[in-house]
Amino acid sequence: MTLALGCIADDYTGASDLANTLTRAGLRTVQTIGVPADDLALPEVDAVVVSLKSRSIGAGLAVSRSRAAETWLRSRGAGHVLFKICSTFDSTDVGNIGPVMDALRADCGEAAVLVTPAFPETGRTVYQGNLFVGAVPLNESSLKDHPLNPMRDSNLVRVLARQSRTQIGLVDLATVTRGADAVRARVAELAGKGIGAAIIDAVFDRDLETIGLVAAQHRLSVGASGIGLGLARALVSTGKIKSTAASGGPGAAVGGPAACLAGSCSQATLHQIASAERAMPVLHLDPDRILTGVGEAQRALDWASPRLAEGPVLIASSATPDQVAALQARHGRDAAGHAIEQTMADIAENLVKSGVRRLVVAGGETSGAVVDRLRIPGFLVGAEIAAGVPVLRAVGGTSGDMLLALKSGNFGGPEFFSDALGLMR
Numbered sequence: 001m002t003l004a005l006g007c008i009a010d011d012y013t014g015a016s017d018l019a020n021t022l023t024r025a026g027l028r029t030v031q032t033i034g035v036p037a038d039d040l041a042l043p044e045v046d047a048v049v050v051s052l053k054s055r056s057i058g059a060g061l062a063v064s065r066s067r068a069a070e071t072w073l074r075s076r077g078a079g080h081v082l083f084k085i086c087s088t089f090d091s092t093d094v095g096n097i098g099p100v101m102d103a104l105r106a107d108c109g110e111a112a113v114l115v116t117p118a119f120p121e122t123g124r125t126v127y128q129g130n131l132f133v134g135a136v137p138l139n140e141s142s143l144k145d146h147p148l149n150p151m152r153d154s155n156l157v158r159v160l161a162r163q164s165r166t167q168i169g170l171v172d173l174a175t176v177t178r179g180a181d182a183v184r185a186r187v188a189e190l191a192g193k194g195i196g197a198a199i200i201d202a203v204f205d206r207d208l209e210t211i212g213l214v215a216a217q218h219r220l221s222v223g224a225s226g227i228g229l230g231l232a233r234a235l236v237s238t239g240k241i242k243s244t245a246a247s248g249g250p251g252a253a254v255g256g257p258a259a260c261l262a263g264s265c266s267q268a269t270l271h272q273i274a275s276a277e278r279a280m281p282v283l284h285l286d287p288d289r290i291l292t293g294v295g296e297a298q299r300a301l302d303w304a305s306p307r308l309a310e311g312p313v314l315i316a317s318s319a320t321p322d323q324v325a326a327l328q329a330r331h332g333r334d335a336a337g338h339a340i341e342q343t344m345a346d347i348a349e350n351l352v353k354s355g356v357r358r359l360v361v362a363g364g365e366t367s368g369a370v371v372d373r374l375r376i377p378g379f380l381v382g383a384e385i386a387a388g389v390p391v392l393r394a395v396g397g398t399s400g401d402m403l404l405a406l407k408s409g410n411f412g413g414p415e416f417f418s419d420a421l422g423l424m425r
C-alpha cells in the first residue's frame, strides 16, 4: 500500500470528520485508532487518518505520539502529512497545535507550513487570520466556555504564535483569491524571512481548493477538514489519485440494541439532548456522584438494562457552562474531565458486554475514552449523518461487528441522535 495522503488527527471525532470528508471527495480512506499494529489488515486505501487523543494531554506526549504516527505514515509512502486539528482551533497557550506542528515541520524540513481551521460547510471561516464560528468571532462563540480549551482569542496568528517556536505569518484572502501562484509567491516570501508557518484565510470551498493545490506540493499542512477537502480535490484533479465513488451505503446491518452517550457540554449537544428527550429515554448522570466515586456507572447500567430491549437510550453527563464551572471549581478541571470520561468508558464497555452493537457518542474526548476502552483498532466510513459526522463500521477488534457515530460536540442538527440511529441499522 502506498499512501497518497497521511493524516494525524488530534482527536477521534476530528479523525472521523476528516475521514468522512476525504471519502466524500473520492479518496479510499480508513481511520485507525493510534498507529496501527503490523497485523491489522487494512484494505487498499489512498489515505489513512491516524486518530490520536492528543488535543488535551501534555505537549511532550502529544509531540511523541504525533511523531510516531508521522513515521508510520511516511514509511507507507505518504508524501504529504496533514495534522488535523479542530475547526475551532481547540488548544491552550501551551499547545498542543504549535509544539506538534514545530516537531513535524522539523522532521520533514518544511520551510513554511500552511495552517487553516476553515471548514465553510460547518460555518468555520478565516478572514485576516481571525476565525469565525458562524456569524461571530471565535472568542464570542460558545467555544469561549469549552470545559477543557476555552477559546478567548479569535486572532489565530496571535494564538499560534503563543504556542510555537517559529514566527507566524498570514496569507490573506486577497492573495488566496488571486490563485495558487499568488499563494506560492507569498509562502516563498514568508519562508525567505524565516517565518515558519502561516495562517491562511479561507471563506469558501474554492479558497480551500486553491490552498489544496499549493499544500499538496508541500510535505506538511495543519488544519481541519476544509484543508483536507482542498488536498483531496488537488490529488484528484492533478491525477495523483483516481476518484472512487464514496461507498456511503448501508453495508450489512448489525441490528441489536442501540445506545447514545453524551459527554460533550457544547451548546449544540445540549440542544440535541433536549430534542432526544422526546424520542427516547434519557438519563442525566450526576457529575458530583461520579467525582466522589459512588457507583454512578452502575446506576446508569441498572437504568439502561430494562429499557434497551424497547429501543435506544441516551445517557448524558452534559451540563451548562455555569454547572461545568461550578463542578470544576469543586474538583479541578482535569480531574473532573478525566473522571467523567472514564465513567462514560465504563458504561460503554458494559453496554457492549450486554449486547449493544450500535453506539452514538457525543464529544471528542468522550469518544476517545470510549473507543479506547472498547479496543477498536480502526473504522471504515459509511453514510454521512451530518456535516463532519459519518457512520463508522469497526474493523478488527474483539467487540464484533459494530456501528458507531462519533459526534464532534459542535456538529449535527437538533435531531442528531435520532438522525444517527436512523442510519445505523
Ligand SMILES: Nc1ncnc2c1ncn2[C@@H]1O[C@H](COP(=O)(O)OP(=O)(O)O)[C@@H](O)[C@H]1O
Residues within 6 Å of the ligand: 146, 147, 148, 263, 264, 265, 266, 287, 317, 318, 319, 323, 324, 327, 328, 336, 337, 338, 339, 340, 341, 362, 363, 364, 365, 366, 367, 407, 408, 409, 410
Ligand atoms: N457535567 C460536566 N462537568 C464538567 N465537565 C464535564 C461534564 N460533562 C462532561 N465533562 C467533560 O467535558 C469534556 C468535554 O469534552 P469533549 O468530550 O471533547 O466534548 P466536545 O466535543 O464538546 O469538545 C470531557 O472531558 C468531559 O468528560
Ligand SMILES: O=C(O)[C@@H](O)C(=O)COP(=O)(O)O
Residues within 6 Å of the ligand: 011, 013, 014, 015, 017, 018, 085, 086, 087, 088, 119, 224, 225, 363, 364, 365, 388, 407, 408, 409, 410
Ligand atoms: O474540526 C472539527 O471541528 C471537528 O472535527 C473536531 O475536531 C471536533 O472536536 P470535538 O468538538 O472535541 O469533538
